[in-house]
Amino acid sequence: MIPFNQPCLVGNELAYIADAVKRGKISGNGYYTQACQQFLENEFGYLKTLLTNSCTDALEMAALLIDIKAGDEVIMPSFTHVSTANAFLLRGAKIVFADVEANTPNLDVTKIASLVNKNTKAIVVVHYGGIAVNMQEVLHLAIEHNLFVIEDAAAALGGFYSKVPLGSIGHLAAISFHETKNVQCGEGGLLIINDERLIARAEILWEKGTNRVAFNRGEIPSYDWMDLGSSFLPSELNAAYLYAQLEKFGHIQTVRRQQWERYFESLAPLVESGRINIITTPEYAIANYHLFGLLCANELERDKLASGLLESGILAVSHYRALHLSPFFKNHYSGPELPNAVSFQHRILRLPLFHDLKDEDIAIICDRVKSLF
Ligand SMILES: Cc1ncc(COP(=O)(O)O)c(C=O)c1O
Known part of the structure; x- marks a missing residue:
């Protein structure tokens, strides 16, 4: 069996977990949490970062931080993970689903201006599979309407x-x-705060609504309940595992790029003959090789390809389902049809891509895909 994903050890994960225990603190915001945050701020130029238990946690913190309340509208693509929407729905927002582009599963930024009204508070973009949304129009609208x-x-x-x-x-x-991501610790996430005005409150929400972070820095003599909040910070055990992965970020990315290119080269004849498409990166973006996605002609062809691969012991999987048609949301949705979101739901098939995937396995997968066509 070739799995779709497999968690990996790339370096000092187990040694750092043991070290966290030896340091005598495995609850949150200790040595390894600080080390991860520092690494991410230095490497990517983020203004301020807070590790969380998941991306879901980070999105929920974002909704709290921008004070989403009943009546506020939040624009986002329908083709995304449920957590993108849940985080804002939990605070009472109205979710305004937009379609994605015909050629990429990213928000169609040419269609969002007409969705903005006096209740709009935020635009949530989803960089599908690590491929950037075309941000210019989004930023332009945000400035114009103060979003x-x-x-x-x-x-x-x-x-x-x-x-x-x-x-x-x-x-x-x-x-x-999450363990399916390029760099992972099982379950984990990160809130990035690029707006200085939001940093102090983010630290409070993170620590159950208390000013314990400032107390830990020695800035105040005791800590108190200051605001809403939750237990958004992860254990040091997860942070220790994550730090070992972050240290090997360059290596992890090189391996994924080589695997992606191997797939791309091997399947190129199928693409050239028009049998299949591949999700590629627009020229304004640089990919992080998170996924290798095939785009089939339709759902029937995609499902036949997936079951043909499964019969050979290869697990290839579809991706998001258009949220506006989900069992939970469809009765609340009265907007226009979002045909591209539905089309991607039906046509994407993701092939196995993970750190320890062997070249021989990629060759077997590609041969099988070709023979199924
Ligand atoms: C776009 C998007 N948002 C949010 C999430 C939720 O991430 P997590 O599992 O870390 O909560 C995912 C999960 O893959 C996702 O794809």
């Missing part, structure tokens, strides 16, 4: 818009370190 921009950069660490690292563009951004 928050939030990047759901769940899978996008290491990707760029033009030459700018993803996660550093919006007022806030959220990243995932």
